[in-house]
Amino acid sequence: PCPLPLQMLWLLVLTLPCLGGSVPVTSDPGPGTELVGIMGGHDAANGKWPWQVGLWFLDPTSSQWNLRCGGSLIHPQWVLTAAHCIPGRNPVTRDFKVQLGRVRPSYSDSVQVARIIRHPKYSLENGVSGGADVALLKLEAPVQPSNLVMWIRLPPASSPFPPGTRCWVTGWGLIAPGELLPPPHNLQEVEVPIVANEICQQQYGNVITDDMLCAGSEGRVTCQGDSGGPLVCQWRGTWVQVGVVSWGPQYCLPNVPTVYxxxxxxxxxxxLHIHSSP
Structure with a gap:
């Protein structure tokens, strides 16, 4: 079975693309599944995580908009998400919209995506287990900051976030294996410690690469539906984003950390992309 990312599944009636075939979301996703859900979390307050966005995708088969993934606003006009959240070899920008400033899913006032850039080292064939699971989305127009909408800072290249650092992850995904976030689908938040890559490798084998980061503790991890969402930590009195939700164990095991x-x-x-863009 192939790796499944943590895409939002509670609104998806889709099967997930996987190595050219399709896998029903109920099937055994194998050792590395793309994740999209918070286990052990609780409702986030309005405006607490103002950089959190929802990525909506127009399903070509049903012609319906589905909340597919999370993401983060990292600039007035740019969103950071997971590469596996963008299906297809040649994604079309008009099929994607971004919801800003809301703790409950709402497509009504979302912003059109103008440009999609998957990381060049991300492999559609290998999926999340190949690493480089990041993508940038340029919005049609810059957004105005408010008490509900604000971008998250990126960490300095040298910033140390040692194992044990307490950070937070947010998302609308499953709250337990096979259990959808119940109405009104309020954004979930959970505090998780960073886990050393060496410890993470013992759980997953040697698939944990240097461009991955692990976080989670007993009962506090992500599950299907949180993909693309931000892992944020406090650094010198401000929040910075250190990870993007990528994948995790099959069945959302509560004692195995999530991979970012x-x-x-x-x-x-x-x-390069944000500052070279006109």
């Missing part, structure tokens, strides 16, 4: 794309590994690529 390590943001510091991609800073040059992120800055």
């Amino acid at each position: 794309a390590r943001v510091t590994s991609f800073l040059p690529w992120i800055h």
Whole structure:
């Protein structure tokens, strides 16, 4: 069975793309599944995580908009999410919209995506287990900051976030294996400790690469539906984003950490696109 990312599944009636075939979301996703859900969390207050966004995707088969993934606003006009949240070899920008400033899913006032950039090292064939699971989305127009909408800072390249550092992850995904976030689908938050890559490798084998970061503790991890969402930590009195929800164990095991794309590994690529863009 192939790796499944943590895409939002509670609104998806889709099967997930996997190595050219399709896998029903109920099937055994194998050792590395793309994740999208918070286990052990609780409701987030309005405006507490103002950089959290929801990524909506127009399902070509049903012609319905579905909340597919999370993401984060990292600049007035740019969103950071997971590469596996963008299906297909040639994604079309008009099929994607971004919800800002809301703790409950709402497509009504979402912003159109104008440009999609998957990391060049992300492999559609290998999926999340190949690493480089990051993508940038440029919005049609810059957003105005408010008490509900604000971008998150990126960490300095040298910033140390040692194992045990307490950070927070947010998302709308499953709250237990096979259990959808119940109405009114309020954004969930959970505090998780960073786990050393060496410890993480003991759980997953040697698939944990340098551009990945692990976090989670007993009963506090992500599950299907949180993909693309931000892992944020306090650094010198301000919040910075250190990870992007990428993948995790099959069945959302409560004692196995979630794997994130390590943001510091991609800073040059992120800055290149954000600052060279007209």
